[in-house]
Amino acid sequence: MLITCHAERCLMQCVPTDPLLTLQPLPPVPDDMKFKHPRVCLRSCRTMILRKSARKQLCSQELRDRSRNQLLLRFSEIVKQFSKRKTIHSPELGTRPCHPHRFEYSKLMTEFKQAGQVDQVIRLMQEMKDFSLWPDVVCYTIVMDSLVMVNRAEQALDVFKEMIFAAIIPDTTCCTVLVKLYSVCLKQFDSAYEVILWMKNCGCFPDTFTYTTLIVGLCWDGRVEEAFGVLDYMLEDGCLPNVYTYTPIVNAYCSMGKLSQAKNLVKTMENTGCLPNNVTHNILIKAFCKIGAFDEVEKLLEKSQGNGWKPDEISYSTYMDGLCKLGKIDRSFQQLDIMLDKGLVPNEITVNILLDCLCGCSMAWEAKCLLERSAELEWEVDVINYNTVMSRLCEDGRYRAVLKLFTDMIKKSIAANSWTLSILVHSLCRDGKPRKARCLLDSEGLVANVVAYTILIQYYYLAGKAPAVSVLFSKMVKANITPNFVTYGILIDCFCGEGNYGQAVYCFLRSLEQGLSQELGARLTYWLVSGGRIRLVQYIIEHISKHDIVIDYCIYYSIIKESCKMGYCQRAELYIVCGILDKMLC
Template sequence: MGSSASTAAALLALPSPSSSSSDDSDDADEARILPPSPALEPEAASPPPPPPPQQQQPARRWLDLERDCNMAMKALARAGDVAQVADLFAELAHSASAAGAAPGVLCYNTLLNALAEHGRAAEARGVFDGMLAAGVAPTASSFNILVKLYAWRTAEFHLAYDEIHGMRGHGVVPDVGTYSTLVTGLCRAGRLDEAWGVLDWMLQEGCRPMVHTYTPILQGYCRNGHIEEARKLIDFMEGAGCPPNSVTYNILIKALCDDGRFDEVEQVLDEIKTKGLKPSSVTYNTYMDALSKKGMGEKALRLVEDMQCEGLKLTAFTLSIVINCCCWNSKFSEVIPLLERSTELDWCAAVVAYNTVMSRLCDTGRWLAILELLADMIKKGIIPNTRTFNILINSLCTRGKLSIVKNLVFNHRFPANVVTYNTLIHWSYYHGKASDAENMFEYMTKVANIAPDEVTYTIMVDGFCRQGEFDKATDCFKGSLKNRLSKDLLTALLNRLGRKERIWNILDIFEEIERRGFVRDHMIFEGTIRSFCRFGFRQYTKMFNLEFLLDGMLGPGKELYPTHKGRGKR
């Protein structure tokens, strides 16, 4: 067990991983508004009666080791490494068995929770049964974890109910966390009426609901667009002596914003302040974001002053909203100094904020300003991401600086992705450098090992057709079928081929579509025939071409509406 102790000690020094890397993580976390996961018991438990003096030191070492292992298991669980959690628990159990003991309920609960979070129901059930077999008494948290597993992860609600009914048989009374967990799962599944039934059950059992019990129901109403029912629920909570908190109101405000009912948002904000609650940064960010998306940027910007008057810290998401409002109003003279002074103003400018401004500068052709902002963000220690470089690539390509861009890409100066290559291929064709575009496509697929997407194939097919290279365009389309059948790309190519009367290419395409196992449905045929007629195939001098195409497309014994073959072969 020495290795387990050293592993535990090493893991204690690891920082907890961040739950989100996006700029608006503070808003995203609260927007989910689910009650907290069933809490595990604190590490400090009631101490057992002191053993004889000669046994005190080994007992203390065992308790310390168990505590350290449990903390390490929690760190591994937060990192998503369930296998390591299970391995560490197995080592602990082996050492405990050698000492004639068993791991405590806290360690069992940590392993249970790790398995439940990943929906591994059979393994979690086995751990729980093993805990009972080892004589370790489960706690309310043990059962709450199982309820969470069945109500949140696997949606086996009958098993969740069974666990709650079976708790008293083990001397454990369901608590508010037990019922709230079940309510949350039911609301996630859209079973709001059943969730109300659980509330009635709670009251019959003498367990009083709390704010986080009602909140998932309110969120369910808002998700379904039943805002009036949500308002009535808030009134009901007030009458039941369980007044809503700022998180509850944030859900209602988000629903009102999504529905464009901004006058009512103002009323709710006044109501919050009247009740002595304080709107959070999430509240204002939600409102400002909705206003900016509706083109009401000036009003959104005025809310920044309200936030500061409330003593609220402007988050990275706030800054992104402000920048977005300024950018779409082309107020670059205001937004660029704002970014450059973000450190001085104690604003948390992140890479997304810079990308937003740089993207708009690219749209307006101000590529020198893009370079200046890139230098500013690097100077501040903000690491550019692939999108940052793609914006720079696009701005350089627009200016015809293809040689500089190719040097950056081929020398791996930054992490290129499919968007990078799509940009290069597009601008190569635009500037009349077709051979460069083809070479870039070859390099992308064979050297960089980046799979082309639908945009890539669309650019290539269009480029080949513009050069009159219809055989290459046909082959390129056939290559795109490795991913999926794009009807938009097919329609565009058929239009090109039909205009040039490339009948054999068209037949080749339909043969390949069938060979790949894709269904040639009536929409494809209807679009094709319309194209042929539009390009003059209905004239009596060319009618034989249309008949020939239809015979080739359908073939002997084939129907216009073939039966479904499922998704194509990959």
């Protein structure tokens, strides 16, 4: 039956296009209503021809669309507030002090150290020597600490030796940096203890910060019980632990999943008058979010005023991140409102979490559009924002959108990092364009890492193109990019599948030198034994034994299992199998 609408001009708008819509005859229209309320007329027509179930679906869809629009609107508002934050500028590269004095140099060196510009710190140190302003213990300590912060331990030790050779006596701060070097960077705790003992013998007594540094290193290495022992040493030397001493232990407990011990330690801190700070509470919030215990987070935030601490941007950002990861987008934006009501301004971490929220609720395309409108929103986007959206678009299979967003990023002079390249390589490979991905690896300005190479190697391996895998592996070696466990596993499977057992053995021996798991050996021995290369297995066992490496049981198990399966125990190769078993028993 044809539809007779209240007005001809709304006829096209009223015709249902959804298959769920059903045509129904309309009642006669009163004369006093004709053409007076066309919008009401339109809704009347649409409502009367909908089934009940279809009306529900339409309403729920409108609510979802409204919710999506509200999220986008809220994000735009937050970005504008974030753009008003004052940016912290580091000194310009090549900056010199206004006055050639040790104090001025040490001050500028500290600023560069805080900005992570280690090479600039070293440059200023050399300038002091060139101007015959011989550095004092403060300058040497700043240089050492800068190198330790970027894990350049050997250079830091050379600087310390140079200081001793110049007859400069280290003070407590300098020795504390040395403890940090041995405990945090090198994990040589015996040397760290020796430094503390040497300090006591020389009258340069360690302070609370020195012991706290040692505790940090122990906790990072999972030696929590030993860290508690250091607390006893502190009390014996008259050094009272502070909140920075206990917080690494709380963090270690949370990392190990021992939340009850972490909570008990926090209560002990409160009872002894050592009140936890924001860092301590943020660690607890992160641990609770990791297991989905959001009720515990709410309790912690509610008791914040009574416990003498105020949640900061990191507190709410951590909570919002935990909610987003479990799909609780609405609750995450509710916490954002609470955060803004308390006068807290979102930082770059908060903005990126919200961006990830949009991507998590199937709004990656809308997030892409927001990035492209960043100039209009006065939003100073960075590479992390782009990587977040690009990775989501890649997961959704929108590979062209990834490339378009990358082009937009380059136009805005935002430098890509290794994560960006990995996303691009993954997108191009999944889109069936591996040649373009290989070209990206050779492009200037893009830093390739092991992840990008591994993605491309895996694609060529699955495509059955072993020569391309060999070429990529050679390029990795020339570029000083160390393969990881996954890379070596793919290489071994690829080379053995093509019968290139010598190259596979070479890859395995390289992995042993890197200290990787010997599970790769079980995979390799499976290929060798099943391929009739039992003598190569014997060579591998002898090579490992010469280097005093304890062979894992999984390798022997794989050898015995495959040898029996291939019938070597009943053939001439039996003596080789017996020799391997003798090695195992030894």
